[in-house]
Amino acid sequence: xxxxxxxxxxxxxxxxxxxxxxxxxxxxxxxxxxxxxxxxxxxxxxxxxxxxxxxxxxxxxxxxxxxxxxxxxxxxxxxxxxxxxxxxxxxxxxxxxxxxxxxxxxxxxxxxxxxxxxxxxxxxxxxxxxxxxxxxxxxxxxxxxxxxxxxxxxxxxxxxxxxxxxxxxxxxxxxxxxxxxxxxxxxxxxxxxxxxxxxxxxxxxxxxxxxxxxxxxxxxxxxxxxxxxxxxxxxxxxxxxxxxxxxxxxxxxxxxxxxxxxxxxxxxxxxxxxxxxxxxxxxxxxxxxxxxxxxxxxxxxxxxxxxxxxxxxxxxxxxxxxxxxxxxxxxxxx
Amino acid sequence: xxxxxxxxxxxxxxxxxxxxxxxxxxxxxxxxxxxxxxxxxxxxxxxxxxxxxxxxxxxxxxxxxxxxxxxxxxxxxxxxxxxxxxxxxxxxxxxxxxxxxxxxxxxxxxxxxxxxxxxxxxxxxxxxxxxxxxxxxxxxxxxxxxxxxxxxxxxxxxxxxxxxxxxxxxxxxxxxxxxxxxxxxxxxxxxxxxxxxxxxxxxxxxxxxxxxxxxxxxxxxxxxxxxxxxxxxxxxxxxxxxxxxxxxxxxxxxxxxxxxxxxxxxxxxxxxxxxxxxxxxxxxxxxxxxxxxxxxxxxxxxxxxxxxxxxxxxxxxxxxxxxxxxxxxxxxxxxxxxxxxxxxxxxxxxxxxxxxxxxxxxxxxxxxxxxxxxxxxxxxxxxxxxxxxxxxxxxxxxxxxxxxxxxxxxxxxxxxxxxxxxxxxxxxxxxxxxxxxxxxxxxxxxxxxxxxxxxxxxxxxxxxxxxxxxxxxxxxxxxxxxxxxxxxxxxxxxxxxxxxxxxxxxxxxxxxxxxxxxxxxxxxxxxxxxxxxxxxxxxxxxxxxxxxxxxxxxxxxxxxxxxxxxxxxxxxxxxxxxxxxxxxxxxx
Numbered sequence: 062x063x064x065x066x067x068x069x070x071x072x073x074x075x076x077x078x079x080x081x082x083x084x085x086x087x088x089x090x091x092x093x094x095x096x097x098x099x100x101x102x103x104x105x106x107x108x109x110x111x112x113x114x115x116x117x118x119x120x121x122x123x124x125x126x127x128x129x130x131x132x133x134x135x136x137x138x139x140x141x142x143x144x145x146x147x148x149x150x151x152x153x154x155x156x157x158x159x160x161x162x163x164x165x166x167x168x169x170x171x172x173x174x175x176x177x178x179x180x181x182x183x184x185x186x187x188x189x190x191x192x193x194x195x196x197x198x199x200x201x202x203x204x205x206x207x208x209x210x211x212x213x214x215x216x217x218x219x220x221x222x223x224x225x226x227x228x229x230x231x232x233x234x235x236x237x238x239x240x241x242x243x244x245x246x247x248x249x250x251x252x253x254x255x256x257x258x259x260x261x262x263x264x265x266x267x268x269x270x271x272x273x274x275x276x277x278x279x280x281x282x283x284x285x286x287x288x289x290x291x292x293x294x295x296x297x298x299x300x301x302x303x304x305x306x307x308x309x310x311x312x313x314x315x316x317x318x319x320x321x322x323x324x325x326x327x328x329x330x331x332x333x334x335x336x337x338x339x340x341x342x343x344x345x346x347x348x349x350x351x352x353x354x355x356x357x358x359x360x361x362x363x364x365x366x367x368x369x370x371x372x373x374x375x376x377x378x379x380x381x382x383x384x385x386x387x388x389x390x391x392x393x394x395x
Numbered sequence: 396x397x398x399x400x401x402x403x404x405x406x407x408x409x410x411x412x413x414x415x416x417x418x419x420x421x422x423x424x425x426x427x428x429x430x431x432x433x434x435x436x437x438x439x440x441x442x443x444x445x446x447x448x449x450x451x452x453x454x455x456x457x458x459x460x461x462x463x464x465x466x467x468x469x470x471x472x473x474x475x476x477x478x479x480x481x482x483x484x485x486x487x488x489x490x491x492x493x494x495x496x497x498x499x500x501x502x503x504x505x506x507x508x509x510x511x512x513x514x515x516x517x518x519x520x521x522x523x524x525x526x527x528x529x530x531x532x533x534x535x536x537x538x539x540x541x542x543x544x545x546x547x548x549x550x551x552x553x554x555x556x557x558x559x560x561x562x563x564x565x566x567x568x569x570x571x572x573x574x575x576x577x578x579x580x581x582x583x584x585x586x587x588x589x590x591x592x593x594x595x596x597x598x599x600x601x602x603x604x605x606x607x608x609x610x611x612x613x614x615x616x617x618x619x620x621x622x623x624x625x626x627x628x629x630x631x632x633x634x635x636x637x638x639x640x641x642x643x644x645x646x647x648x649x650x651x652x653x654x655x656x657x658x659x660x661x662x663x664x665x666x667x668x669x670x671x672x673x674x675x676x677x678x679x680x681x682x683x684x685x686x687x688x689x690x691x692x693x694x695x696x697x698x699x700x701x702x703x704x705x706x707x708x709x710x711x712x713x714x715x716x717x718x719x720x721x722x723x724x725x726x727x728x729x730x731x732x733x734x735x736x737x738x739x740x741x742x743x744x745x746x747x748x749x750x751x752x753x754x755x756x757x758x759x760x761x762x763x764x765x766x767x768x769x770x771x772x773x774x775x776x777x778x779x780x781x782x783x784x785x786x787x788x789x790x791x792x793x794x795x796x797x798x799x800x801x802x803x804x805x806x807x808x809x810x811x812x813x814x815x816x817x818x819x820x821x822x823x824x825x826x827x828x829x830x831x832x833x834x835x836x837x838x839x840x841x842x843x844x845x846x847x848x849x850x851x852x853x854x855x856x857x858x859x860x861x862x863x864x865x866x867x868x869x870x871x872x873x874x875x876x877x878x879x880x881x882x883x884x885x886x887x888x889x890x891x892x893x894x895x896x897x898x899x900x901x902x903x904x905x906x907x908x909x910x911x912x913x914x915x916x917x918x919x920x921x922x923x924x925x926x927x928x929x930x931x932x933x934x935x936x937x938x939x940x941x942x943x944x945x946x947x948x949x950x951x952x953x954x955x956x957x958x959x960x961x962x963x964x965x966x967x968x969x970x971x972x973x974x975x976x977x978x979x980x981x982x983x
Contacts, residue, residue, distance in 0.1 A: 344635075
């Protein structure tokens, strides 16, 4: 067990270093963008260079790059205040800055958006794993038979239908055109507000998001199983007289698990950064909508924060996956 | 098009509007005080709910109808009658003296904030002071800064007063205190202006001239929780979710003749972030019968709603309209670069109006060829110019002979510019947004001007940066796509804004033109004209003047299409705000 603890702490340390590097890279990239952040907070009627300069000082954009980056980093631990006098605003730690477009501390915007995306991604993940892995196994087992053909059809439709179209179709036919539809037409309800409504408001987004993924996973699982089935050790197991079920459960799936977990982990991490299309179609106030709006409005503090967060999620998920391997495959535990 | 600029429209009523208007007169009395109206929008939140930052006609109309009272307001009536200024919080439409440099308003009895405390002159003064805090209170109209008699820094041109949040020791509070004074009983407010403003009571229809209670002011975050003075107040407001308004029990109907018989619904809900296609389908299918769209209908759904003449099809006859929006689109001419009248006129005659309008959806829905910078909706201030449909030489697809004759004239009158315009390697430049439609429009322009030998090269600019580029004289091309909506229901914010160096939208670069000094003199004189009829007629004449100089190449008097649910009554197009008459809507 000592070996595992060392492994985990080494991975954690490395993850922190990577996160710091990512935050620095993001900061550098955004400081190189051809936008003047001081002018952006000045509003659309602003053509007075005096006000732009005053804003620059107020928001700390007049300071040298290193100092700005330091202020950004220290804001994460001690908070930061923006503006002076009666109009000053303090964003407590961990502060990612203040969004003048949305009149809120960026951290609280992230705090509102992240749970929505987590609910969406978790539900969709469960759904697509059940459908994708299940169909994959079925179609591999009945290779060339009707079940396989049907599942190939599903894969074809699922991979070719764009998410926004699936979502729109579901809304138009199951919400708008269907009188007495149980699904709400007015977007998201938080689970602590009304759990039943929350589930109803999430069912269609889960299906929409899971649909495309389930198709990809079906194809992936099917090919994995078929490939593993030709391995020598499976033939040996068969020769030993093991039942099909045992072979599948103990040998084939076990071998297929590592690549499936890797793929699912990375897909899931990617989704936590925001499922822009699904969130937009179903009016879910998640990370995707937050990032999209920030990009459209050139809301720099929010862009920096969502980028860093998305990167952090991927980095952390990679760490979790590496640790998970240690359990799935004992050989990883060095 | 300058987005967010207050959208005004003073409309030539289309048949649809006229029908609605007559419907309203009967429906008003039918309005019942009950129910919930649900507004749907694709926006994640209001652009601004802070009265000093609200600068969009639709949003001013919405908040003005429900929550924010102002000293004066536009009458709630369909057609041109809606553009009349009437008293709101004030007892009259203002008393001018001192050659229209001093304006005085007295507050009615019983005007209160939502906590029941009386609205005083000081609250309005505080509200106006926020406009000066241009670093915090961004995006709002800045007429208070331009008009109030407060000195400006000679070096920067900025006001010496920096608003209520400034910690600067030199903040010129004394000048602000002199520019707005309050009577001892806190009921009469006096504005001292630096120049004569004959129509200052149009300016005071802006929510930015409304009250804010100092104790409740949270600077930038006041945008999330503005305090009401009207019949409704905010119960909850969450971006990307919804806003809920409920009745403001502190509001006294007898202090508010404008809204007294109109505050119909018990509850008003705004749903934010609805995907545009979902929004349109919800209304087209009448899924929510008491829903109203805050957004224009998407072009792809217009054919379902309107026939070839632009009239709503039978199914939607009483719940959709197709009317002029507040905008006039045009190509701004950089007169410094295109300093050659015959060449400018040649461009106008060669332009393929028909092709461009067809591209944007056809005349019935996209709009009519414009004959100047002032729209026919402007009533008093509009008169036909001798251009576009009123010009016998003008042809919708372009008059090549006439344009060629003008090019021949340009060849001798301004040989250098002629040589550049006709040189395939150089040509003239046109700035436009980098969109798919703009690219198709570019092809139409290129083909049209090629008929008279003019080469036109397009400079596609990223949407978000468009105005930052073209409003910078060093980056502006020869022509730039533009659109403008006036700030209030007359042309005082069209002609000076577009065609003088001091204007808010100065892309014409016409101040070195020989015709400019005489024009400028008339503009300045007319700004202080107190007689609205004379002022309007003069703006119309100056519109003709600008067209005679071809300081813009006219484009389109554009249209907008709106839809609401079948159980919504009282809807008409409120011309001065260019939006539905939100405050008159009720549930059937």
